[in-house]
Amino acid sequence: MSQIPHLLSPYVALPSESSLILLTSVLGASTNWLVLRYLQSYLGQNLESLSISNEIEDGDTTKVLLVSFMRDLAFWKDGARKLALDLDKLAAKKRFAFIDGLSELYLEPAKSKVGTRGAIAVRGNELGNIHNTVKNTLKELQTGSGKVVLVIDQLDLLLAMSGDKLDTVVLGDTLMDWRLSAHSTILTLAADTPLATGHDTPLETNHAALLLSLAHQADLVMSLRLLDTGTARDVSGVCRITTGDAESRRPTEQKAEARELLYFVGGDSTVRVFERGQ
Template sequence: MGYGTLDSVLSFERSNVPPSGSLILITDTLSSEGNFLIHHFIANHLKENRHVVLVGFNQTLSHYQAIGKKLGIDLSQEKSKSLFSFIDGLTSFYCSNDTSQSTADTDASSISQSSSPIEDNLRKFYVMVKEVVAEHPVGSAVSLVIDDLSTLLFAGIQVEAVLRFVKNCRLLIEKNGGSLTLLVHGDDILMHDINYELFVKSLMYQSEYILSTRGLSSGYSRDVSGDITIARGPRNNDTSYRTASWHYKTLDNNVQFFAKGHSAGI
Protein backbone atom coordinates (compact mmCIF):
# COMPACT_ATOMS: atom_id res chain seq x y z
CA MET A 1 0.00 0.00 0.00
CA GLY A 2 1.49 3.31 -1.01
CA TYR A 3 5.22 3.84 -1.11
CA GLY A 4 6.98 3.01 2.15
CA THR A 5 9.98 5.23 1.53
CA LEU A 6 7.71 8.23 0.95
CA ASP A 7 5.87 7.50 4.20
CA SER A 8 9.17 7.69 6.08
CA VAL A 9 9.84 11.16 4.64
CA LEU A 10 6.33 12.53 5.25
CA SER A 11 6.34 11.20 8.84
CA PHE A 12 2.62 11.63 9.48
CA GLU A 13 1.82 10.92 13.10
CA ARG A 14 -0.91 8.35 12.53
CA SER A 15 -1.15 5.48 10.06
CA ASN A 16 0.62 7.23 7.18
CA VAL A 17 -2.43 9.40 6.41
CA PRO A 18 -2.54 13.22 6.62
CA PRO A 19 -3.97 14.80 9.77
CA SER A 20 -7.69 15.50 9.80
CA GLY A 21 -8.64 18.80 8.17
CA SER A 22 -5.35 19.23 6.33
CA LEU A 23 -4.81 20.31 2.72
CA ILE A 24 -2.06 18.51 0.79
CA LEU A 25 -0.97 20.33 -2.35
CA ILE A 26 0.91 18.49 -5.09
CA THR A 27 2.55 20.56 -7.83
CA ASP A 28 4.13 18.89 -10.83
CA THR A 29 5.48 19.64 -14.29
CA LEU A 30 5.15 18.10 -17.71
CA SER A 31 8.60 16.52 -17.35
CA SER A 32 7.88 15.11 -13.88
CA GLU A 33 4.22 14.25 -13.41
CA GLY A 34 3.10 13.92 -9.81
CA ASN A 35 0.27 11.43 -10.36
CA PHE A 36 2.13 8.74 -8.44
CA LEU A 37 1.60 10.85 -5.31
CA ILE A 38 -2.16 10.85 -5.91
CA HIS A 39 -2.11 7.04 -6.01
CA HIS A 40 0.01 6.94 -2.85
CA PHE A 41 -2.50 8.91 -0.79
CA ILE A 42 -5.50 7.00 -2.14
CA ALA A 43 -3.86 3.66 -1.28
CA ASN A 44 -2.89 4.73 2.22
CA HIS A 45 -6.34 6.09 3.03
CA LEU A 46 -8.07 2.92 1.88
CA LYS A 47 -5.60 0.75 3.77
CA GLU A 48 -6.76 2.48 6.95
CA ASN A 49 -10.43 2.08 5.98
CA ARG A 50 -10.72 5.81 5.34
CA HIS A 51 -13.37 6.88 2.87
CA VAL A 52 -12.05 8.40 -0.37
CA VAL A 53 -13.86 10.53 -2.95
CA LEU A 54 -11.69 10.88 -6.08
CA VAL A 55 -12.47 13.58 -8.64
CA GLY A 56 -10.64 12.58 -11.82
CA PHE A 57 -10.19 15.37 -14.33
CA ASN A 58 -6.95 13.88 -15.54
CA GLN A 59 -7.72 10.17 -16.06
CA THR A 60 -10.57 7.68 -16.35
CA LEU A 61 -11.61 5.31 -13.57
CA SER A 62 -10.02 2.38 -15.42
CA HIS A 63 -6.63 4.12 -15.20
CA TYR A 64 -6.89 4.55 -11.42
CA GLN A 65 -8.07 0.94 -11.10
CA ALA A 66 -5.06 -0.34 -13.05
CA ILE A 67 -2.58 1.61 -10.92
CA GLY A 68 -4.43 0.62 -7.77
CA LYS A 69 -3.98 -3.06 -8.54
CA LYS A 70 -0.23 -2.54 -8.82
CA LEU A 71 -0.32 -1.05 -5.32
CA GLY A 72 -2.39 -3.91 -3.96
CA ILE A 73 -5.83 -2.28 -3.84
CA ASP A 74 -8.97 -3.17 -5.77
CA LEU A 75 -10.96 0.05 -6.25
CA SER A 76 -14.02 -1.88 -7.43
CA GLN A 77 -14.00 -3.85 -4.22
CA GLU A 78 -13.45 -0.71 -2.15
CA LYS A 79 -16.42 0.87 -3.92
CA SER A 80 -18.62 -2.12 -3.09
CA LYS A 81 -17.67 -1.60 0.57
CA SER A 82 -18.71 2.09 0.25
CA LEU A 83 -15.16 3.21 0.98
CA PHE A 84 -14.42 4.63 -2.47
CA SER A 85 -16.35 6.91 -4.83
CA PHE A 86 -15.24 8.23 -8.22
CA ILE A 87 -16.46 11.36 -10.00
CA ASP A 88 -15.57 11.64 -13.68
CA GLY A 89 -14.61 15.30 -13.53
CA LEU A 90 -14.93 16.45 -17.12
CA THR A 91 -18.07 14.46 -17.91
CA SER A 92 -19.80 15.52 -14.69
CA PHE A 93 -18.71 19.14 -15.03
CA TYR A 94 -20.11 19.62 -18.51
CA CYS A 95 -23.20 17.42 -18.19
CA SER A 96 -24.69 18.73 -14.95
CA ASN A 97 -28.09 20.28 -15.70
CA ASP A 98 -29.84 20.54 -12.31
CA THR A 99 -29.83 24.34 -12.13
CA SER A 100 -32.53 24.68 -9.48
CA GLN A 101 -30.65 22.52 -6.99
CA SER A 102 -27.31 24.24 -7.48
CA THR A 103 -28.65 27.77 -7.08
CA ALA A 104 -30.49 26.77 -3.91
CA ASP A 105 -27.29 25.56 -2.25
CA THR A 106 -25.78 28.31 -0.08
CA ASP A 107 -22.19 27.07 -0.39
CA ALA A 108 -22.47 26.72 -4.16
CA SER A 109 -23.88 30.22 -4.55
CA SER A 110 -20.83 31.66 -2.80
CA ILE A 111 -18.42 30.22 -5.37
CA SER A 112 -19.08 32.90 -7.98
CA GLN A 113 -21.51 35.71 -8.61
CA SER A 114 -20.93 35.39 -12.35
CA SER A 115 -23.87 34.34 -14.50
CA SER A 116 -21.62 32.79 -17.16
CA PRO A 117 -22.60 29.23 -18.08
CA ILE A 118 -19.19 27.77 -17.26
CA GLU A 119 -19.08 29.21 -13.74
CA ASP A 120 -22.68 28.16 -13.23
CA ASN A 121 -21.44 24.66 -14.06
CA LEU A 122 -18.86 25.01 -11.29
CA ARG A 123 -21.61 25.77 -8.78
CA LYS A 124 -23.53 22.70 -9.94
CA PHE A 125 -20.38 20.63 -9.83
CA TYR A 126 -19.70 21.58 -6.21
CA VAL A 127 -23.22 20.44 -5.29
CA MET A 128 -22.47 17.11 -6.96
CA VAL A 129 -19.24 16.71 -4.98
CA LYS A 130 -21.08 17.62 -1.78
CA GLU A 131 -23.75 15.01 -2.46
CA VAL A 132 -21.20 12.26 -3.11
CA VAL A 133 -19.35 13.11 0.11
CA ALA A 134 -22.68 13.01 1.95
CA GLU A 135 -23.23 9.43 0.76
CA HIS A 136 -20.50 8.34 3.18
CA PRO A 137 -21.34 7.99 6.89
CA VAL A 138 -21.19 11.16 8.99
CA GLY A 139 -17.88 11.39 10.86
CA SER A 140 -16.24 8.75 8.66
CA ALA A 141 -13.18 10.87 7.82
CA VAL A 142 -14.00 11.28 4.12
CA SER A 143 -10.96 12.45 2.15
CA LEU A 144 -11.41 14.31 -1.11
CA VAL A 145 -8.76 13.96 -3.85
CA ILE A 146 -8.86 16.18 -6.97
CA ASP A 147 -6.66 15.24 -9.95
CA ASP A 148 -6.07 17.81 -11.32
CA LEU A 149 -7.45 21.19 -10.29
CA SER A 150 -5.64 23.08 -13.08
CA THR A 151 -8.24 21.72 -15.50
CA LEU A 152 -10.83 24.16 -14.15
CA LEU A 153 -8.64 27.13 -15.07
CA PHE A 154 -7.90 25.69 -18.49
CA ALA A 155 -11.68 25.41 -18.97
CA GLY A 156 -11.93 29.19 -18.60
CA ILE A 157 -13.09 29.57 -15.00
CA GLN A 158 -11.76 32.61 -13.14
CA VAL A 159 -9.07 32.11 -10.49
CA GLU A 160 -11.24 33.63 -7.75
CA ALA A 161 -14.07 31.19 -8.45
CA VAL A 162 -11.77 28.16 -8.37
CA LEU A 163 -10.22 29.31 -5.09
CA ARG A 164 -13.67 29.71 -3.55
CA PHE A 165 -14.52 26.22 -4.80
CA VAL A 166 -11.42 24.92 -2.99
CA LYS A 167 -12.37 26.81 0.17
CA ASN A 168 -15.84 25.27 0.15
CA CYS A 169 -14.40 21.80 -0.47
CA ARG A 170 -12.06 22.24 2.47
CA LEU A 171 -14.87 23.34 4.79
CA LEU A 172 -16.91 20.36 3.60
CA ILE A 173 -14.08 17.93 4.34
CA GLU A 174 -13.26 19.47 7.71
CA LYS A 175 -16.80 18.66 8.83
CA ASN A 176 -16.06 15.01 8.04
CA GLY A 177 -12.66 14.90 9.73
CA GLY A 178 -10.93 14.05 6.46
CA SER A 179 -8.34 15.76 4.29
CA LEU A 180 -8.20 17.48 0.91
CA THR A 181 -5.52 16.51 -1.64
CA LEU A 182 -5.08 18.64 -4.77
CA LEU A 183 -2.80 18.29 -7.78
CA VAL A 184 -1.97 21.34 -9.93
CA HIS A 185 0.64 22.01 -12.61
CA GLY A 186 3.61 24.21 -11.74
CA ASP A 187 5.47 24.44 -15.06
CA ASP A 188 7.52 27.60 -15.50
CA ILE A 189 5.65 28.57 -18.66
CA LEU A 190 2.38 28.55 -16.67
CA MET A 191 3.85 30.42 -13.72
CA HIS A 192 4.81 33.28 -16.05
CA ASP A 193 1.09 34.10 -16.20
CA ILE A 194 0.37 36.39 -13.24
CA ASN A 195 -3.12 34.97 -12.68
CA TYR A 196 -1.89 31.39 -12.70
CA GLU A 197 0.96 32.28 -10.36
CA LEU A 198 -1.59 33.87 -8.00
CA PHE A 199 -3.65 30.68 -8.19
CA VAL A 200 -0.78 28.35 -7.23
CA LYS A 201 0.62 30.63 -4.52
CA SER A 202 -2.84 31.06 -3.00
CA LEU A 203 -3.19 27.27 -2.78
CA MET A 204 0.25 27.02 -1.21
CA TYR A 205 -0.75 29.58 1.42
CA GLN A 206 -3.74 27.41 2.37
CA SER A 207 -1.75 24.18 2.59
CA GLU A 208 -0.38 22.15 5.49
CA TYR A 209 1.89 20.08 3.22
CA ILE A 210 3.35 20.92 -0.19
CA LEU A 211 4.85 18.21 -2.39
CA SER A 212 6.53 19.46 -5.57
CA THR A 213 8.01 17.38 -8.36
CA ARG A 214 10.27 18.81 -11.06
CA GLY A 215 12.44 17.45 -13.84
CA LEU A 216 16.19 17.41 -13.43
CA SER A 217 17.89 20.69 -14.29
CA SER A 218 20.49 18.64 -16.15
CA GLY A 219 17.85 17.09 -18.39
CA TYR A 220 16.69 13.52 -18.95
CA SER A 221 18.27 10.72 -16.95
CA ARG A 222 17.60 7.01 -17.28
CA ASP A 223 18.25 6.44 -13.57
CA VAL A 224 16.40 9.42 -12.06
CA SER A 225 12.85 10.57 -12.91
CA GLY A 226 13.11 13.92 -11.17
CA ASP A 227 13.31 15.90 -7.94
CA ILE A 228 10.71 15.93 -5.19
CA THR A 229 10.55 18.52 -2.43
CA ILE A 230 8.33 18.01 0.61
CA ALA A 231 7.71 21.14 2.65
CA ARG A 232 5.60 22.31 5.58
CA GLY A 233 2.87 24.64 4.37
CA PRO A 234 2.06 27.98 6.06
CA ARG A 235 -0.97 26.49 7.85
CA ASN A 236 1.09 23.71 9.43
CA ASN A 237 1.97 24.68 13.00
CA ASP A 238 4.53 21.91 13.45
CA THR A 239 7.68 24.05 13.40
CA SER A 240 9.85 20.96 13.84
CA TYR A 241 8.82 19.74 10.37
CA ARG A 242 11.76 20.21 8.02
CA THR A 243 11.81 20.54 4.26
CA ALA A 244 13.16 17.44 2.53
CA SER A 245 14.42 17.23 -1.05
CA TRP A 246 15.11 13.96 -2.83
CA HIS A 247 15.59 12.37 -6.20
CA TYR A 248 13.03 9.77 -7.21
CA LYS A 249 12.69 7.02 -9.78
CA THR A 250 9.28 5.74 -10.91
CA LEU A 251 9.09 2.00 -11.54
CA ASP A 252 6.23 -0.16 -12.80
CA ASN A 253 4.70 -0.80 -9.37
CA ASN A 254 6.85 1.26 -7.04
CA VAL A 255 8.72 4.55 -6.66
CA GLN A 256 12.22 4.78 -5.23
CA PHE A 257 13.31 7.85 -3.27
CA PHE A 258 16.94 8.56 -2.53
CA ALA A 259 19.26 11.35 -1.45
CA LYS A 260 20.61 13.49 -4.26
CA GLY A 261 23.86 12.09 -5.55
CA HIS A 262 23.01 8.56 -4.40
CA SER A 263 21.20 5.67 -6.03
CA ALA A 264 20.33 3.65 -2.93
CA GLY A 265 16.88 3.96 -1.36
CA ILE A 266 16.55 6.15 1.70
Protein backbone atom coordinates in the same frame (compact mmCIF):
# COMPACT_ATOMS: atom_id res chain seq x y z
CA MET B 1 2.85 -5.48 -4.21
CA SER B 2 4.77 -2.22 -4.36
CA GLN B 3 5.34 -0.80 -0.90
CA ILE B 4 5.34 2.88 0.01
CA PRO B 5 8.97 4.07 -0.01
CA HIS B 6 10.28 4.54 3.52
CA LEU B 7 11.36 8.16 2.98
CA LEU B 8 7.90 8.98 1.64
CA SER B 9 5.91 7.39 4.48
CA PRO B 10 5.74 10.39 6.85
CA TYR B 11 4.33 12.59 4.10
CA VAL B 12 1.57 10.25 2.90
CA ALA B 13 0.27 9.39 6.38
CA LEU B 14 -3.18 10.66 7.36
CA PRO B 15 -2.75 14.41 7.99
CA SER B 16 -4.33 16.67 10.59
CA GLU B 17 -7.93 17.76 10.31
CA SER B 18 -8.60 20.63 7.88
CA SER B 19 -5.11 20.35 6.41
CA LEU B 20 -4.31 21.04 2.75
CA ILE B 21 -1.64 19.15 0.82
CA LEU B 22 -0.57 20.55 -2.55
CA LEU B 23 1.16 18.37 -5.15
CA THR B 24 2.62 20.21 -8.14
CA SER B 25 3.95 18.81 -11.40
CA VAL B 26 5.64 19.91 -14.60
CA LEU B 27 5.65 18.37 -18.06
CA GLY B 28 7.52 15.08 -17.77
CA ALA B 29 7.19 14.86 -13.98
CA SER B 30 3.61 13.79 -13.26
CA THR B 31 2.04 13.45 -9.81
CA ASN B 32 0.09 10.31 -10.77
CA TRP B 33 2.38 7.93 -8.89
CA LEU B 34 2.28 10.17 -5.83
CA VAL B 35 -1.53 10.33 -5.76
CA LEU B 36 -1.62 6.53 -6.00
CA ARG B 37 0.68 6.28 -2.96
CA TYR B 38 -1.75 8.43 -0.99
CA LEU B 39 -4.56 6.09 -2.01
CA GLN B 40 -2.41 3.13 -0.99
CA SER B 41 -1.68 4.70 2.39
CA TYR B 42 -5.31 5.55 3.15
CA LEU B 43 -7.06 2.55 1.61
CA GLY B 44 -4.48 -0.25 1.48
CA GLN B 45 -4.19 -3.21 3.81
CA ASN B 46 -0.41 -3.12 4.29
CA LEU B 47 -0.06 0.42 5.57
CA GLU B 48 3.14 1.87 6.92
CA SER B 49 3.26 1.93 10.70
CA LEU B 50 2.71 5.68 10.89
CA SER B 51 -0.54 5.49 8.94
CA ILE B 52 -1.72 2.51 10.96
CA SER B 53 -1.08 4.22 14.28
CA ASN B 54 -3.10 7.24 13.17
CA GLU B 55 -6.12 5.14 12.24
CA ILE B 56 -5.97 2.98 15.37
CA GLU B 57 -5.65 6.01 17.58
CA ASP B 58 -8.71 7.66 16.05
CA GLY B 59 -10.66 4.41 15.82
CA ASP B 60 -11.88 5.41 12.38
CA THR B 61 -11.66 4.13 8.84
CA THR B 62 -10.23 6.43 6.20
CA LYS B 63 -12.37 7.02 3.12
CA VAL B 64 -11.39 8.79 -0.09
CA LEU B 65 -13.29 10.85 -2.63
CA LEU B 66 -11.19 11.22 -5.78
CA VAL B 67 -12.27 13.97 -8.20
CA SER B 68 -10.32 13.99 -11.46
CA PHE B 69 -10.54 16.57 -14.22
CA MET B 70 -7.72 14.96 -16.23
CA ARG B 71 -8.04 11.15 -16.04
CA ASP B 72 -10.91 8.68 -16.04
CA LEU B 73 -11.67 5.91 -13.58
CA ALA B 74 -10.08 3.22 -15.78
CA PHE B 75 -6.71 4.96 -15.44
CA TRP B 76 -6.87 5.07 -11.64
CA LYS B 77 -8.19 1.52 -11.36
CA ASP B 78 -5.28 0.22 -13.42
CA GLY B 79 -2.72 2.09 -11.32
CA ALA B 80 -4.38 1.06 -8.05
CA ARG B 81 -4.54 -2.59 -9.13
CA LYS B 82 -0.75 -2.65 -9.41
CA LEU B 83 -0.65 -1.59 -5.75
CA ALA B 84 -3.09 -4.36 -4.75
CA LEU B 85 -6.00 -1.94 -4.38
CA ASP B 86 -9.39 -2.96 -5.77
CA LEU B 87 -11.26 0.32 -6.15
CA ASP B 88 -14.49 -1.46 -7.12
CA LYS B 89 -14.55 -3.40 -3.84
CA LEU B 90 -13.60 -0.31 -1.87
CA ALA B 91 -16.44 1.60 -3.55
CA ALA B 92 -18.85 -1.21 -2.65
CA LYS B 93 -17.75 -0.87 0.98
CA LYS B 94 -18.38 2.90 0.82
CA ARG B 95 -14.70 3.64 1.40
CA PHE B 96 -14.01 5.09 -2.04
CA ALA B 97 -15.90 7.19 -4.57
CA PHE B 98 -14.84 8.68 -7.88
CA ILE B 99 -16.14 11.75 -9.70
CA ASP B 100 -15.29 11.90 -13.40
CA GLY B 101 -14.84 15.57 -14.23
CA LEU B 102 -13.56 14.98 -17.75
CA SER B 103 -15.47 12.45 -19.85
CA GLU B 104 -18.87 14.19 -19.96
CA LEU B 105 -17.94 17.72 -18.94
CA TYR B 106 -18.96 19.19 -22.30
CA LEU B 107 -22.11 17.18 -22.88
CA GLU B 108 -25.54 18.73 -22.44
CA PRO B 109 -25.89 19.83 -18.79
CA ALA B 110 -27.89 17.36 -16.75
CA LYS B 111 -28.07 16.00 -13.25
CA SER B 112 -24.87 14.11 -12.52
CA LYS B 113 -25.37 10.39 -12.14
CA VAL B 114 -23.41 7.21 -11.64
CA GLY B 115 -22.15 5.85 -14.93
CA THR B 116 -21.87 2.25 -16.02
CA ARG B 117 -18.29 2.03 -14.76
CA GLY B 118 -19.06 3.15 -11.22
CA ALA B 119 -17.92 6.74 -11.70
CA ILE B 120 -20.11 9.72 -10.92
CA ALA B 121 -19.94 11.67 -14.17
CA VAL B 122 -20.30 15.46 -14.17
CA ARG B 123 -22.28 16.77 -17.15
CA GLY B 124 -21.81 20.40 -18.10
CA ASN B 125 -19.02 22.63 -16.81
CA GLU B 126 -21.22 24.91 -14.70
CA LEU B 127 -19.46 25.37 -11.37
CA GLY B 128 -22.73 25.13 -9.44
CA ASN B 129 -23.40 21.65 -10.79
CA ILE B 130 -19.85 20.50 -10.05
CA HIS B 131 -20.00 22.03 -6.57
CA ASN B 132 -23.21 20.19 -5.68
CA THR B 133 -21.94 16.89 -7.06
CA VAL B 134 -18.83 17.00 -4.88
CA LYS B 135 -20.74 18.16 -1.80
CA ASN B 136 -23.40 15.46 -2.14
CA THR B 137 -20.82 12.72 -2.67
CA LEU B 138 -18.86 13.87 0.38
CA LYS B 139 -22.06 13.73 2.40
CA GLU B 140 -22.77 10.18 1.25
CA LEU B 141 -19.26 9.01 2.19
CA GLN B 142 -19.61 10.59 5.62
CA THR B 143 -22.45 8.21 6.46
CA GLY B 144 -21.32 6.11 9.41
CA SER B 145 -17.91 6.44 11.01
CA GLY B 146 -14.70 7.35 9.28
CA LYS B 147 -12.72 10.31 8.01
CA VAL B 148 -13.16 11.40 4.41
CA VAL B 149 -10.13 12.68 2.51
CA LEU B 150 -10.86 14.72 -0.61
CA VAL B 151 -8.37 14.28 -3.47
CA ILE B 152 -8.75 16.62 -6.46
CA ASP B 153 -6.68 15.88 -9.55
CA GLN B 154 -5.85 18.87 -11.80
CA LEU B 155 -8.33 21.44 -10.52
CA ASP B 156 -6.47 23.94 -12.70
CA LEU B 157 -7.79 22.17 -15.79
CA LEU B 158 -11.31 23.19 -14.80
CA LEU B 159 -10.11 26.79 -14.59
CA ALA B 160 -8.52 26.55 -18.04
CA MET B 161 -11.54 24.93 -19.70
CA SER B 162 -14.08 27.34 -18.24
CA GLY B 163 -12.61 30.45 -19.87
CA ASP B 164 -14.24 33.71 -18.77
CA LYS B 165 -17.04 31.85 -16.96
CA LEU B 166 -14.84 31.12 -13.94
CA ASP B 167 -12.30 33.18 -12.04
CA THR B 168 -9.79 32.29 -9.36
CA VAL B 169 -11.70 33.87 -6.47
CA VAL B 170 -14.91 31.95 -7.15
CA LEU B 171 -13.03 28.69 -7.62
CA GLY B 172 -11.12 29.30 -4.39
CA ASP B 173 -14.36 29.89 -2.48
CA THR B 174 -15.80 26.68 -3.89
CA LEU B 175 -12.72 24.73 -2.87
CA MET B 176 -12.91 26.14 0.65
CA ASP B 177 -16.52 24.99 0.94
CA TRP B 178 -15.50 21.48 -0.13
CA ARG B 179 -12.64 21.48 2.37
CA LEU B 180 -15.03 22.25 5.21
CA SER B 181 -16.85 18.99 4.45
CA ALA B 182 -13.73 16.80 4.42
CA HIS B 183 -11.18 15.73 7.01
CA SER B 184 -8.35 16.95 4.77
CA THR B 185 -7.75 17.81 1.12
CA ILE B 186 -5.08 16.88 -1.42
CA LEU B 187 -4.75 18.90 -4.63
CA THR B 188 -2.66 18.40 -7.76
CA LEU B 189 -1.81 21.39 -9.94
CA ALA B 190 0.52 22.07 -12.86
CA ALA B 191 3.43 24.37 -12.03
CA ASP B 192 5.18 24.72 -15.39
CA THR B 193 7.04 28.01 -15.69
CA PRO B 194 4.74 29.62 -18.32
CA LEU B 195 1.70 28.90 -16.14
CA ALA B 196 3.30 29.72 -12.80
CA THR B 197 5.03 32.97 -13.73
CA GLY B 198 3.47 34.14 -17.00
CA HIS B 199 1.04 37.07 -17.13
CA ASP B 200 0.60 37.51 -20.89
CA THR B 201 -2.85 35.88 -21.08
CA PRO B 202 -5.84 35.61 -18.71
CA LEU B 203 -5.17 31.86 -18.41
CA GLU B 204 -1.60 32.42 -17.21
CA THR B 205 -2.68 35.16 -14.80
CA ASN B 206 -5.51 33.11 -13.30
CA HIS B 207 -3.43 29.95 -13.05
CA ALA B 208 -0.55 31.74 -11.34
CA ALA B 209 -2.96 33.38 -8.89
CA LEU B 210 -4.59 30.04 -8.04
CA LEU B 211 -1.25 28.28 -7.62
CA LEU B 212 0.22 31.03 -5.43
CA SER B 213 -2.89 31.26 -3.26
CA LEU B 214 -3.05 27.52 -2.61
CA ALA B 215 0.70 27.28 -1.99
CA HIS B 216 0.34 29.86 0.79
CA GLN B 217 -2.62 27.98 2.29
CA ALA B 218 -1.04 24.53 2.11
CA ASP B 219 0.32 22.75 5.17
CA LEU B 220 2.54 20.63 2.92
CA VAL B 221 3.75 21.19 -0.65
CA MET B 222 5.37 18.41 -2.67
CA SER B 223 6.76 19.76 -5.93
CA LEU B 224 7.91 17.38 -8.66
CA ARG B 225 10.31 18.49 -11.38
CA LEU B 226 12.88 17.04 -13.75
CA LEU B 227 16.59 17.00 -13.00
CA ASP B 228 18.26 20.35 -13.61
CA THR B 229 21.14 18.54 -15.34
CA GLY B 230 18.91 16.67 -17.78
CA THR B 231 17.73 13.07 -17.94
CA ALA B 232 19.24 10.13 -16.09
CA ARG B 233 18.65 6.41 -16.53
CA ASP B 234 17.99 5.75 -12.84
CA VAL B 235 16.33 9.04 -11.80
CA SER B 236 12.89 10.18 -12.96
CA GLY B 237 12.89 13.50 -11.17
CA VAL B 238 13.18 15.56 -8.00
CA CYS B 239 10.60 15.85 -5.23
CA ARG B 240 10.97 19.01 -3.19
CA ILE B 241 9.01 18.96 0.07
CA THR B 242 8.21 22.16 1.95
CA THR B 243 5.99 22.68 4.97
CA GLY B 244 3.71 25.52 5.96
CA ASP B 245 2.93 26.95 9.36
CA ALA B 246 0.21 24.34 9.88
CA GLU B 247 -1.57 26.19 12.68
CA SER B 248 -4.15 23.39 12.84
CA ARG B 249 -1.51 20.85 13.91
CA ARG B 250 -2.03 19.29 17.32
CA PRO B 251 0.58 20.28 19.96
CA THR B 252 1.80 16.68 20.20
CA GLU B 253 2.15 16.27 16.44
CA GLN B 254 5.60 16.71 14.94
CA LYS B 255 6.14 18.94 11.95
CA ALA B 256 7.13 17.11 8.77
CA GLU B 257 10.71 17.72 7.73
CA ALA B 258 11.34 19.90 4.68
CA ARG B 259 13.73 18.19 2.27
CA GLU B 260 14.57 17.42 -1.34
CA LEU B 261 14.52 13.83 -2.58
CA LEU B 262 15.12 12.02 -5.85
CA TYR B 263 12.69 9.45 -7.20
CA PHE B 264 12.55 6.80 -9.89
CA VAL B 265 9.34 5.34 -11.33
CA GLY B 266 9.90 1.90 -12.85
CA GLY B 267 8.06 0.37 -15.76
CA ASP B 268 6.21 -1.96 -13.38
CA SER B 269 4.94 1.05 -11.36
CA THR B 270 7.42 0.47 -8.55
CA VAL B 271 8.83 3.66 -7.08
CA ARG B 272 12.18 4.32 -5.42
CA VAL B 273 12.66 7.46 -3.35
CA PHE B 274 16.17 8.27 -2.17
CA GLU B 275 18.47 11.10 -1.15
CA ARG B 276 21.22 12.51 -3.30
CA GLY B 277 24.35 10.40 -3.20
CA GLN B 278 22.55 7.15 -2.37
